[in-house]
Every structure is written in structure tokens, then in C-alpha cells.
Amino acid sequence: MVEKSKISKLIKDLSKEHEVFAPVKRKGLVSFKRVSEGDETCLGFQNTKKPPKEILFPQTQTLFTFKVDKNGVEIDESPTTNRKMVLLGVRPCDARSFALVDRFFSSGEFKDPYYLRMRENAAIVGLACSHPSSTCFCMSVGGSPIGKEGADILLVDLGDSYMMETISEKGEKLIGKLPWLKDAQNIDMEKTRKLRVEAEKAVQSKVPVEGLSKKLDGIFEDSLWERLREKCVNCAVCTYLCPTCYCFDILDEEADGGRRVRIWDSCQFSFFTAQGSGHNPRPSGKEMMRQRVMHKFNYCVKNFGENFCVGCGRCVRECPANLDLREVIEKISSAEIR
Amino acid sequence: MNAIENSIREIAKQLLCEKKVESIIGYEQGRIPLRSTPCFVDRVEDVQRLVWNATCDINLAKYLTGRKGKTAIIAKGCDARSIAVLLNEKQIAREKVFIIGVPCTGIVDRKKVEEKLEGKEIFDAAVESETIILRGEGYQSTLPKKDLLCNSCVTCKYKNPPVCDVFVGTKTLESTEVDEFSQILPIESESAEKRWEHFKEELGNCLRCYACRNVCPLCYCKVCFVDQTTPEWFGRTNELSDTMIYHLVRAFHLAGRCVNCGACSRACPMNIDLSELMKKIEKIVKERFNHEAGISAEKTPPLGEFKMNDPQEFIK
Amino acid sequence: MNIENTEKAWEPKILAFLCNWCSYAGADLAGISRMQYPPNIRVVRVPCSGRINPYFILKALQKGWDGVLVSGCHPGDCHYISGNLVARRRFAVLKDLLEYLGIEPERVNFSWISAAEGEKFVEVVKNVVEKIKAIGPAERLVKR
Numbered sequence: 001m002v003e004k005s006k007i008s009k010l011i012k013d014l015s016k017e018h019e020v021f022a023p024v025k026r027k028g029l030v031s032f033k034r035v036s037e038g039d040e041t042c043l044g045f046q047n048t049k050k051p052p053k054e055i056l057f058p059q060t061q062t063l064f065t066f067k068v069d070k071n072g073v074e075i076d077e078s079p080t081t082n083r084k085m086v087l088l089g090v091r092p093c094d095a096r097s098f099a100l101v102d103r104f105f106s107s108g109e110f111k112d113p114y115y116l117r118m119r120e121n122a123a124i125v126g127l128a129c130s131h132p133s134s135t136c137f138c139m140s141v142g143g144s145p146i147g148k149e150g151a152d153i154l155l156v157d158l159g160d161s162y163m164m165e166t167i168s169e170k171g172e173k174l175i176g177k178l179p180w181l182k183d184a185q186n187i188d189m190e191k192t193r194k195l196r197v198e199a200e201k202a203v204q205s206k207v208p209v210e211g212l213s214k215k216l217d218g219i220f221e222d223s224l225w226e227r228l229r230e231k232c233v234n235c236a237v238c239t240y241l242c243p244t245c246y247c248f249d250i251l252d253e254e255a256d257g258g259r260r261v262r263i264w265d266s267c268q269f270s271f272f273t274a275q276g277s278g279h280n281p282r283p284s285g286k287e288m289m290r291q292r293v294m295h296k297f298n299y300c301v302k303n304f305g306e307n308f309c310v311g312c313g314r315c316v317r318e319c320p321a322n323l324d325l326r327e328v329i330e331k332i333s334s335a336e337i338r
Numbered sequence: 339m340n341a342i343e344n345s346i347r348e349i350a351k352q353l354l355c356e357k358k359v360e361s362i363i364g365y366e367q368g369r370i371p372l373r374s375t376p377c378f379v380d381r382v383e384d385v386q387r388l389v390w391n392a393t394c395d396i397n398l399a400k401y402l403t404g405r406k407g408k409t410a411i412i413a414k415g416c417d418a419r420s421i422a423v424l425l426n427e428k429q430i431a432r433e434k435v436f437i438i439g440v441p442c443t444g445i446v447d448r449k450k451v452e453e454k455l456e457g458k459e460i461f462d463a464a465v466e467s468e469t470i471i472l473r474g475e476g477y478q479s480t481l482p483k484k485d486l487l488c489n490s491c492v493t494c495k496y497k498n499p500p501v502c503d504v505f506v507g508t509k510t511l512e513s514t515e516v517d518e519f520s521q522i523l524p525i526e527s528e529s530a531e532k533r534w535e536h537f538k539e540e541l542g543n544c545l546r547c548y549a550c551r552n553v554c555p556l557c558y559c560k561v562c563f564v565d566q567t568t569p570e571w572f573g574r575t576n577e578l579s580d581t582m583i584y585h586l587v588r589a590f591h592l593a594g595r596c597v598n599c600g601a602c603s604r605a606c607p608m609n610i611d612l613s614e615l616m617k618k619i620e621k622i623v624k625e626r627f628n629h630e631a632g633i634s635a636e637k638t639p640p641l642g643e644f645k646m647n648d649p650q651e652f653i654k
Numbered sequence: 655m656n657i658e659n660t661e662k663a664w665e666p667k668i669l670a671f672l673c674n675w676c677s678y679a680g681a682d683l684a685g686i687s688r689m690q691y692p693p694n695i696r697v698v699r700v701p702c703s704g705r706i707n708p709y710f711i712l713k714a715l716q717k718g719w720d721g722v723l724v725s726g727c728h729p730g731d732c733h734y735i736s737g738n739l740v741a742r743r744r745f746a747v748l749k750d751l752l753e754y755l756g757i758e759p760e761r762v763n764f765s766w767i768s769a770a771e772g773e774k775f776v777e778v779v780k781n782v783v784e785k786i787k788a789i790g791p792a793e794r795l796v797k798r
């Protein structure tokens with residue numbers, strides 16, 4: 001158990017050996033920032049604007065720098081050395097997104113060292129939801145507002161204090177560094193159990209994801225995509241704010257020698273599939289928007305066994321055209337395919 | 339449902355029945371409170387979905403470029419001006435678009451509403467003529483609409499469409515006393531150093547999602563400068579230098595074309611107020627070349643022409 | 655005599671875009687006439703000031719050039735009739751916008767220099783170098 005008033009101390013203690021990232025409110029926006037004192041930390045929020053993936057999978061990440069001189073090429077990989085981190089206040093949907101994205105980065109013959117190194121050295125302290133938003137639909141996609149998947153510790157808000165539940169070894173090690181934490185009492189466990197039930201009930205938005213993957217198999221060429229994509233402007237808001245979108249591009253840049261940098265990319269950019277010949281297999285917004293839905297609810301199911309959507313609702317809230325992914329799924333679900 | 343919505347639906351029905359247009363682009367109720375969403379109607383039974391109110395925030399002219407067939411479009415003042423610019427630039431044919439003009443008293447800025455509510459979630463919202471009524475967990479607030487309008491709307495001088503085929507309702511009274519550039523005066527009066535710090539902070543949050551570019555009806559280039567690699571004009575990272583270049587060049591490309599509809603600011607997920615840049619571009623073009631974008635359907639874009647006596651006080 | 659390791663004082667690097675028919679010829683005249691001017695400029699010859707894309711100026715600032723000078727024919731004398739007139743509007747908008755954003759106005763300079771104005775070229779260069787020396791190396795738009 002940790003009292004809300006002691007969160008500052010918690011952060012200070014953890015900062016001794018870790019870089020602590022927590023939600024901070026600045027200019028009306030809540031986002032994960034490095035904190036060393038608890039002053040700015042804001043744990044009374046629904047969800048951050050940007051998902052915490054930006055900490056372990058930075059939008060701009062220098063992979064290595066290089067210098068060329070008469071002796072040859074000198075490569076410096078220090079930008080990606082091991083950093084011990086704690087991500088504090090991650091909602092269960094976002095924590096679950098790490099579990100999903102881990103599968104991508106560690107699949108196949110070549111495992112991504114840049115993400116995995118950071119991930120291994122990062123502890124995720126989840127923060128269960130007691131007031132899910134009307135745009136949250138985690139329950140429909142295999143998640144839960146008090147879910148533990150992807151987290152090392154889970155905090156549950158019990159009013160004056162948080163119940164801390166250790167989930168993994170990493171979590172236990174972290175708790176071990178905080179001997180001043182109080183033990184949970186039976187009454188706290190009861191409260192938590194009750195909250196569990198209430199929180200799950202409070203997720204009102206239900207999205208028909210059952211059988212979606214199979215349905216999508218048969219409708220790639222269907223004309224319904226013309227209708228579905230009509231208002232999409234093909235910006236990258238949904239992909240950049242999505243906790244389970246992980247596409248990236250790698251650039252070499254000139255900078256006192258040079259550097260290789262990895263940046264976020266989006267299937268919604270026409271440049272994403274532009275080929276050297278000038279041909280683009282996804283020539284219009286229709287193909288790009290269709291790609292997003294197919295990838296999240298069909299290709300990833302085939303590749304990783306799960307829908308790559310955690311129901312956080314950011315795409316729904318932030319889409320400039322209010323194109324609601326839930327509505328898209330409803331329409332596909334109920335569409336009659338000839 | 340208000341009288342204007344009724345008239346819009348009537349006109350839409352008529353246009354479709356008489357086969358005067360193939361489709362109508364308008365707004366319908368959004369899926370979350372305080373939102374509207376674009377609505378594409380090509381069947382008579384769907385005209386009932388069309389709405390018009392202060393949450394109709396996206397600039398529908400965006401959907402006109404490249405559209406096949408004759409289309410009717412609901413246009414508020416600024417949207418109609420964007421259409422005028424598109425017509426000037428020969429991006430759409432006049433006979434292919436039927437403009438249904440609507441009177442506008444300003445669009446609600448959701449970010450200002452969120453700030454007023456200190457982040458509390460809205461369960462439902464009702465927009466009346468002077469107020470907005472918001473309801474959420476444990477609260478109900480009635481807020482004056484005029485305090486929650488987008489910055490571009492606060493100093494709007496063209497509340498009525500300057501070009502349209504039919505106008506629905508009564509014209510809104512134009513504000514003659516408003517200083518359209520009052521928003522940027524405080525920034526202009528600061529030192530260069532302070533201005534840099536201000537824009538560094540404001541634009542530092544930029545996600546480079548290009549929502550601003552993609553909702554803008556005037557950003558219609560098939561290959562945007564962002565996506566050019568031969569040569570590559572600037573990096574696609576989200577580092578400050580690259581982000582600054584992106585916004586600078588986009589503002590430059592919109593000189594004399596941007597009508598300050600505010601769609602870009604409203605689209606930005608990181609709460610960046612792009613009208614601070616766009617208003618300046620508008621001011622530069624007005625003061626130097628006496629040009630206002632989209633006022634009439636027949637004007638050459640200012641950067642596409644020149645006069646022998648153009649101001650050159652900055653040239654040695 | 656001891657040869658001391660003296661740290662060289664910072665010298666600004668200025669990129670100059672000169673139009674081939676007037677300004678470049680003017681610069682050439684200055685050279686032929688053995689007029690002395692600061693060595694801080696690096697010249698890029700372009701066919702016309704109208705060729706200058708605002709990107710060139712911005713890319714220069716991003717790369718760390720301390721200043722940019724763009725020079726063309728006087729209005730009415732353009733070899734391509736109206737290249738400099740079209741460019742004039744472009745430059746005006748770019749300069750105002752850069753200044754508004756907080757980039758020091760001394761960094762981006764424009765001039766009309768004809769083929770006969772070798773002296774003017776020298777004056778302009780001296781003036782630009784002096785102003786930029788006073789404000790220090792470029793930092794704001796530089797990509798590190």
C-alpha cells in the first residue's frame with residue numbers, strides 16, 4: 001500500500017537507481033515525462049494524450065553515430081546503452097500494449113535490440129482505471145480496466161492510497177527497494193475486489209470484435225471500403241497515438257560525420273509504400289485506411305495471435321474527422337458479403 | 339433541430355430528387371459529445387442526418403478536390419472562402435460544385451471547453467444559440483458560447499459565405515469593429531529571443547502527424563514537400579529543427595491562400611494553436627500586397643504575380 | 655620565437671546565392687578590380703534570383719550557416735525579364751515569417767547588385783559579415 005501523499009517519496013526513492021517517467025500535466029496536456037520529484041506528477045487523469053510507447057520506442061531514436069577519418073569508420077553505439085527506467089502510472093490498456101508490441105519486436109530471426117534492451121530494463125507500474133471513459137473499449141478486445149498483462153506492479157486507487165500488487169519478478173525487486181511501504185490489510189483487499197467488478201461494468205462501449213478477423217478475410221475487395229474511408233483524411237493521428245502501432249523508418253543523416261536514426265512512420269503516409277519505380281501499391285486513402293483495419297484485426301491475428309488493439313480509445317477521441325473505429329468495426333461486422 | 343437544419347435537408351432532398359447533384363457533403367452528429375463528423379449523402383432518405391451547429395468544425399472543402407461528379411457542399415463563411423481559393427487555383431470546376439451557404443456564429447473550440455472543465459469527461463453536450471450545456475459525472479455546466487469559440491472565429495470578418503449558390507437562413511451580422519490580427523499583436527511586440535522561446539515551446543510538442551496539413555483544403559499537392567526525397571528538403575524526425583522547418587514552409591506555402599478557417603488548430607492533437615502562425619501569414623500578405631484570400635472567386639494568388647512597385651524596403 | 659597555439663576567433667560562414675547575369679558578374683568585377691572584402695562568404699551561382707527556393711535558405715540555416723545572402727538583378731533588369739520580380743514577393747514573405755518566428759533578421763539578407771556594381775558588392779558583403787559577427791554563430795534552426 002502506498003498513500004497518495006507518499007507518491008512523491010516513491011518517485012524520489014525510485015529515482016536513485018532509475019529514470020522515472022510519470023504523467024505530467026502541462027498546458028492542458030497530460031503526457032509521460034521524466035520526473036525526479038513527485039510535484040508535477042498527475043495521477044488523476046483518464047489517459048495520457050500520447051501512449052507510453054514513446055518512452056521505450058522513442059519517436060526519434062539515434063541508433064548509432066559514426067565518424068569517418070583516415071583510419072576508417074568509427075561507430076559509436078552509446079546512445080542506446082542500458083538505461084534503467086520505471087514507467088509509473090501506465091493504464092492497463094497501455095501496459096497490455098507493451099505485452100503485444102513485445103511479440104512484434106522479439107519475433108522472427110532478428111530481434112530488435114534497440115527496443116528489447118530498453119524494455120528489459122524498464123519496469124511498468126500500472127494504474128488501474130476506476131473511471132473508464134465512454135470511448136474505452138478494452139473489455140471488447142481482451143483487456144480490462146484492472147488488467148495486469150504487461151505490468152510489473154499494478155496500483156489500484158482506493159481513495160486515500162493505492163493498493164500495490166506485484167505481478168512479476170521485476171515488480172518484486174522494485175518493491176524490495178521500498179521497505180517503507182505498508183502491507184495491505186484485508187479491508188484493502190475487499191475494496192480492491194469490489195472496484196474490480198465496478199470498473200469492468202463501467203466500460204460501457206462494446207465493440208463486436210468476435211469473428212472480425214475471419215470476416216475481414218473475405219472482404220478485402222469489397223466496395224464497402226469506399227464508404228468506410230470517405231471522411232478519413234489520412235493523417236497519422238490514429239497511428240501515432242495508438243499504443244500498438246509500431247511502424248518505423250530508418251534514416252541516415254549527416255551530422256558531424258553522421259548518424260543512423262529511427263523515426264515513427266505511418267501506413268497513412270502515401271510515402272510509406274512509395275516504390276523507387278514511382279509505383280505505389282496503395283495509391284489512395286482507401287487502400288491506406290483499409291490497411292490499418294486489416295493490419296490490426298486480421299494480419300496481426302495471423303502473425304501474433306491477437307488483435308493489435310487494446311481499446312484505449314485515443315483514435316476515437318483524437319481523429320480530426322471523428323472517424324470512429326468502433327463504428328467501422330460495427331459496419332464490417334454487420335455487412336452482408338456477397 | 340433548428341430551422342436552418344430543416345432548410346438544409348429540404349434543399350438537399352430537392353437537389354437529389356431533381357438529380358441536380360450526385361451527392362451532398364455536409365455534417366452529421368458525431369459519435370462522441372461535442373463533435374460533428376462529415377456526412378456524404380447520395381440517397382434521399384439520408385438527408386435527415388444532416389445537421390448544422392457550432393460543433394461543425396472540419397472544413398468540408400477538403401473533400402472537394404479530386405471528387406467525381408457534381409457535388410453540393412454545406413459551406414460556412416470560411417469554408418466558402420476556401421472553395422473560392424480552390425476555384426481561383428483551378429482545382430475544382432465551378433460547374434461541378436453547388437455551394438449551400440450557411441450563416442455561422444463561430445465554432446466551439448473543444449480544447450477551451452476541456453480547459454474550463456479541467457479535464458472532466460463530458461457525457462453529453464447541447465449547443466444552444468448562446469450557451470453550451472455540458473453534463474458529466476457529478477456536474478452540469480452551462481457555459482457562454484462566446485467564451486469558447488476558436489481563436490480564428492473570435493476575430494472572423496467573413497461570417498457569411500462570399501460565394502454560394504443558395505444561402506440558407508438569415509445572414510449573420512458581420513463584426514466591423516474587430517481587429518483580425520489582435521491575437522498576434524502580443525507576440526509581434528516581443529523581442530526576437532522571446533518569440534523564439536515562445537514558438538519553441540508551442541511547436542516543440544508537435545507530433546508530426548500532419549493532421550494540420552491533411553485537414554487543410556488548400557494542401558492538395560499530390561506529393562507534399564515533406565515526402566520528397568530527391569532532394570530531401572528536411573528530416574522527418576520530430577526534433578525541433580525539422581519541426582520548425584515543416585511549419586515554416588507550410589505557412590509559406592499557404593501565404594495568400596489560407597483563409598484562417600481554424601481547421602488545422604482544431605485538428606491538432608497536441609493543442610498547438612496554429613492560428614498564431616497563420617494569422618501572421620495573413621497579415622504579411624494583406625499589408626504587403628493588399629490581398630485577402632478567398633473574397634472573390636476571381637483573383638490570382640499573390641505569390642503567383644507581382645507588381646513593379648512591390649515593397650522592397652528589406653532589400654539592400 | 656615561440657609559436658603559440660592561438661585559438662582562432664569564430665568567423666561567420668555566409669552562403670551567398672548570386673544570380674549569374676548581374677550579381678555574380680558584379681562579384682567578379684570586385685575580384686578583378688582587386689577590391690578587398692571579407693573571405694567569409696561562399697558563393698553559389700544561380701541563373702536567376704527567381705531560382706531561389708525558400709528551402710535553400712532554410713536548409714542553409716539548418717545546416718549551420720551563420721548567414722545567407724541572396725542577390726539578383728535590379729527590378730526591370732532581370733535577364734529573364736521577371737524572375738527577380740516574382741522572387742521579390744517570395745523573399746518578402748519569407749523574411750517577415752522568419753523574423754516573426756524569432757530568427758535574427760540579420761541572418762537572411764537580400765540585395766540587388768548589378769554587373770557594374772563591384773563596389774556595392776563589397777559594401778554589402780562587409781556589411782553582412784559585420785552584422786553577423788555581432789550576433790554570433792547561428793543556433794536556433796541548426797540541427798544537431
